[in-house]
Amino acid sequence: MDAGMNNTSSHYKTQARCPLQEHFLPRKPSKENLDRFIPNRSAMNFDYAHFALTEGRKGKDQTAAVSSPSKEAYRKQLAETMNLNHTRILAFRNKPQAPVELLPSNHSASLHQQPKSVKPRRYIPQTSERTLDAPDIVDDFYLNLLDWGSANVLAIALDHTVYLWDASTGSTSELVTIDEEKGPVTSINWAPDGRHVAVGLNNSEVQLWDSASNRQLRTLKGGHQSRVGSLAWNNHILTTGGMDGLIINNDVRIRSPIVETYRGHTQEVCGLKWSGSGQQLASGGNDNVVHIWDRSVASSNSTTQWLHRLEEHTSAVKALAWCPFQANLLATGGGGGDRTIKFWNTHTGACLNSVDTGSQVCSLLWSKNERELLSSHGFTQNQLTLWKYPSMVKMAELTGHTSRVLYMAQSPDGCTVASAAGDETLRFWNVFGVPETAKKAAPKAVSEPFSHVNRIR
C-alpha cells in the first residue's frame, strides 16, 4: 500500500477517494433509524446533532438542563435521542484517541533508554595489583594458612614460620617460628579484635599469640589427636577443627578451655565458619559433608547432634562463606571431584542452587558492598572467578597464579582480596571495588543492624 502510493500519484488519488466513501456509508443507516423512531421530531435531533458537532461538552450541559422540567414520556424520548447522540460523540472521539496511543509508545522508548544508562559496569582489573614472595608455603588443600585481621594486618604461615604483613605500611615482621617437632603450621586465624592470632600446628596444639608484643599467651593441648587444620573465632570462643574429625569450642579466658565438642565428621575438618550473628557454625570435611551446628542447641549437652547435615557435595568441602546481606544463607564449594558451588538455607537445610564451576573450588568470599561472590580454583586454570548473585553470571576471571589458589583473605574495608597459591606467590586483587565507594557504603553498614557483629566474619 505505502509503496504503491509513493510510486504513482494516480493510485494515491484513487485510494484517497475510497476511504471518503467508506465514511459516508455507515452514516446513512443511522439516519434512517432516527427517522423511523421519531419522524415527527427530526428537527430536534438535528439541533442536538448540531450542538454535539460544534461543542460536545456544552451540548451535554444543555441536555441535562432541558431534561429536568419535561414530562416522563418526553424524557424517555430524549433519553433515546441522547443515547444516539452519545454514539455520534464517540465516533468523533475515536479519531483523537489514536494520537493519544502514540504518546505512551514514545514514553516507553525513552524509559528503555534510561535503565541502560543507569547501569555502568564497574571496572574490574584483571591483573593483580601487587605480588609478594611466599617461599615454602605448604601446598595442602586441607590447611588454612592465610588470614587478614581487622587491624589491617595480614598473617601468613610459610612452613614453620608465621609472618605478619602490615597492609597500611607494607612492612613485614616475623611472629613465631615453630619447633621442628611441633610444626609445620597448619592453620592461622585472627581474633575479632585484630590483635590476637591463633596458630594451629601439625602436632595437634593451638597457640595463642599477641601480635602487638609478639608474646605467646597460652597453648591449647589435649583436645585433638592430630593436626589442627581449621580455626574460627566467635568472640572469646575459639573453635578448632582437626584431622581427627573433631570440632572443639575453646573458651580462651578460662583454665580448662574446652567447653563443647562437636562430633559428626568422620574425616578431617578443613573448613570452619561462624555465621555473622554468631549463632550457627558451618563445618566442612574431607568426608564430603557439611554440618550446621547451632550454638543454643549445643549448649545443652557436651556431645551434641548437628542442626543440619548437608550431603550433596561429592568431594571435600573447604570453601565456606556466610552471606553478609542475607541471613541463613551459606555458600559452599566442593573439591576436585565435585567442582560445584552450592547455596543453602541453613534455617531449613535446603539446597537453593548449585553451579558447576568446572574446577576444584578452594575458597569462597562474599563481597561486602555488592551482591557478588568470589571463588578461587585449582587445576587447570588456577583462576579466581567473580560471580553475580543470585543469577550466578561470571563477571570476571582473574588469572595470574600458576598453581592452585588455595587460600584467600579479604581486607577489613572489603575492597582488596589477598590470594596465596602453591606457586609460592601472594597476590592482591582490587576485585570488590574502589576504596572510595566503600567509604560511601560504610555509613550504610554502620546504620545496618548487627554491624558490629559483622566484623566477626
Added chain:
Amino acid sequence: MPEARDRTERPVDYSTIFANRRRHGILLDEPDSRLSLIESPVNPDIGSIGGTGGLVRGNFTTWRPGNGRGGHTPFRLPQGRENMPIVTARRGRGGGLLPSWYPRTPLRDITHIVRAIERRRGAGTGGDDGRVIEIPTHRQVGVLESPVPLSGEHKCSMVTPGPSVGFKRSCPPSTAKVQKMLLDITKEIAEEEAGFITPEKKLLNSIDKVEKIVMAEIQKLKSTPQAKREEREKRVRTLMTMR
C-alpha cells in the same frame, strides 16, 4: 611395614634431593643426603647424627621438614584426594614464576618482576593469547546489547505512518493536497534518518513525530465544518424525500 615405608618415601626424597641441589648448588651434599635418607626412619640415629659436626646439622635442618612431610604422607594418602597432584605442584615450584637464582625473601614485593616474567611468557606462550581472547568476549557482549535499541527505534519509526493514513482518509481532497506533499517530505526525511543512529537524530525523530501528531489534530479540527455542511445537506435531502 618398613619396606612399604621405604617405597613410599623414596619418590618424595628424590624431589627433596633436587630441591636441595637447586637451593645449595653444591653436589657434595649428595652423600650426606643419602645417609640421612637411610637413617631417617630411626629417631635415635637422627639424634646421634645431630651431635656430630655443624655442617651435618645444617643439612639436617633442611631435611627435617621433608622428613616430616614424608612421615605424614602415609596419613594423608587415604585422605589426600584433593592433593593428588602434589608432585606436579612441587615440580612447578622449581620451574615456578621466579628464576632459581633469584633470592627468596618472605613477603618481599615482587610485583614488577612477576609482571616482567608474565610479559615474556605472554609474548611466547599461546595459552596467554587464549587468556587475552577472553577480554573481547566482554566487548562482544556489549556489542550484542547495542542492537536492542536499534530494533526499538525501528518499531517506533514503523508506528509513524499510522496516523498519517487516518488523516488522509478524514481529510477532503480539495484542500489537503499541499499538506499531503509536506507529509511525504517529512516521511522521506524520517526514513533517511532511521539509517543513522545518534542522540541528536533521535531527538529530531521524536520532534518530527510530535509535529505530525499536532498537524493531524489541527487538520481534523479544520475539516469538521466542511463535514458538518455535507452532513446537513444529506440530512436535508433525506427530509425532503420523506416529505
